[in-house]
Amino acid sequence: MKKISINQCGILMVLCIFANKILLMPSLMYHQTSADSIFVLLVLFLLDFIMLPIFIKLKKVYKDDKFYDVLKAKIGVFFTKLIYIALLIFFMFKCLLVFSITYVYFKQQIYQEEFIFLALIAFLPVINHAIFVGVRSFSRTIELFFWIVIAGFIFCLVISLFTPISMPLFFTSNSSEFFSSMYNHVFAFGDFIFFFLIMDRIDFNKGKTKNLYFYSLFAMFLVLILFFLFYAKYQSTAFMHNNALADLLVFSVQFNAIGRLDIIAMLTIMFITLFQIEIFSYAFCDCFMSIFPLNKTFSVVIFDILFLLLYYVFIGKYETMVASSLFWLPYLAVFVNYLIPIIVIFLLLRLKNNINDS
């Protein structure tokens, strides 16, 4: 099996960390905890970051084993499948959320009422193709565009410095608001879970594991800077701006004259979204194939049908999707984001005890 290098793994981590955090989330968070949302973000990042050494340790212990097989051997098929079903739902909704938010953003950008048909025609074949060709191929594609995407991201951040900004007011929320904000937005996190799924497809001999720390800290730093600049620029109206990265570029009188400078934000967001959906849809299909003894084509067809059904029948409206991500999906996210690392820690400790005993 062709594996991805540590650098490619790090790049995927950056994209997972960006997922659902760079457009709508700063605005949603501001509603609850105003500028203190930066600290909420920081705490949630820290909780996520703890998973990285756990993942590296697990990978080093079970070098070429599939995560599914590791779990199956330790906790049995039933519980493993239960966890994988949770992961399946988790990644499907992550896909839907990323798509919904970006779709609404592009709808605003091209001044169209509805173009879902066009959006699906543009996205779905590429996503399906990515699932078919596998993690190594789409990682290499992402690697090719990675620094262009990062340059676009940093450009948006830098441009905001040329517009009036002032220090956001911190420490205005109480602990109850702080923790409820943490809980409400936990679904947008759990960025390292995907890597447990593909742990057998990462080659730790290609590159140094410390690069993974570098990539993930780099992505977290960029998101934190985005939050800070966004709040510094908009302050009390931050809740009215739903596309943080793009809104840093627009609404500045200085740059209005330079045509549509926001095209840079649009391109950056387009690439980031596409890659994120590829990652999450791949994760969905991987879980599906582990749960059911079916092949990849079947899993892709199921993904497409479920994606369309959920989008039209259950969600249909962007507001419903966003509300779901705030109210009932956090239950699932808490289970997935924090239960899996706990199980892994338990497995690692048990392994250590076994070695000591022997």
Place this chain on the structure above:
Amino acid sequence: MDKSMKRRVRVILKSPMIIVFIIILLFFTPYAIYSPGESRNKGVVTAIGIDKIEDELEVSLLTFIPTANQSYQEKSSVISGKGDSVAEAVYNAQIAMGRTIGLAHAKTTIVNEALLEEDITSTVDYLSRVASLPENTVFVCTNKSAKEMLQQSQNLVNDLGLKLEQIIAYNANNLYVTDTSLEAFYKGYYSHVKSSIIGYLEVEDDLYINEDNAEVSGAESVSGGQSEGLQGSSNSSSGNGDAKGKHIVNQGQAMLIKEGKKVAILDVEQLNGINLLNPKSINQIIEIDGVEKEGEVYSMQFRIKNKKVLISTTFENGYPIYMAQLILGVKLVEVGGEHDELRLNTEFSEITDEISAKIERAVKQQFTSSINILKENNTDVIGIGRKFFQDDRKSFKKFIDDIGGIENADKFINYVTFKLNIVTQSD
């Protein structure tokens, strides 16, 4: 076709992405070819005006309709619709236009003064929900009718090549020294002080200009002076005739808004007073009288060329004290009174103790009068409370609790004692 070519074609056709790409091409190419141009069914709105007429709202849209022509002149017209709500009025205007409207290029939003008698946010709520409307659209209030202002703005463009947003941008940069966009309005509205400043322009009849200003007939002139601003041609080229003989008057005024309602109209002097502590706000004129030089009495006008502002805040006996040191670099720009010769670069340019004292008095008077307006209306648009909060959060919070909690945070400015120390230097 040789064998290798055939093999290559076969490999390409085997790739599902190529097939998908061909299907997309087959599907969308005819669709794109036969789709009518957007200009056929879209009217591009460049400014929006909202008026309250009795119980109804009238929305006027300054619309640019893209048409092919041989000149570079844009064809714009004002199209209106009435309704109980802005949404309904916009819908009716759309019917009148026979096209769907695109608000993405709407750079100016004008409301008439009558609308600001009540909370304006309920009126502009529609606009804040239209995602395509740029929120840096300049937000302006006018004395009578937004529709008339839009009609006159076309004349400004035709006669002077001057756009409405350029006038407001000038005011914003030089007088308000703050952004006066819809975004800035909301920023103030949703802050603890619940106050904002927006631009204010008047539309007056020719008669008004006749009375106050002797120079009238030149329809295509820009009148200076305190009371008159801009004149477009009085022959409306596109309006329905309502706006004939009217002119947009820019006196550099701004409207002070509290909780979405009008509380005061600020003139240039008051705006200068408000911006005194803003280091970006320069070029204002300070006038002093009764300066004695060589036995003669002169009046003098100084321009603020540069400014340094040092601010500190403290709580003395629990009460907030705002201390500011203002170092003004001024330049003598005009000398009034009887003097025979024009003397430059000589003793007139020297800032004597007497001149310094007079400037200090004039500036303090201006500042006090402006601050009093803000205090009377509980409208801290210059961020006094914010400064205290940043400097001493604990004492500020305690003080806010003492005056009734966060709901009364906007009243904080009333309790602040200002201590202003002014140092005048020659530029």
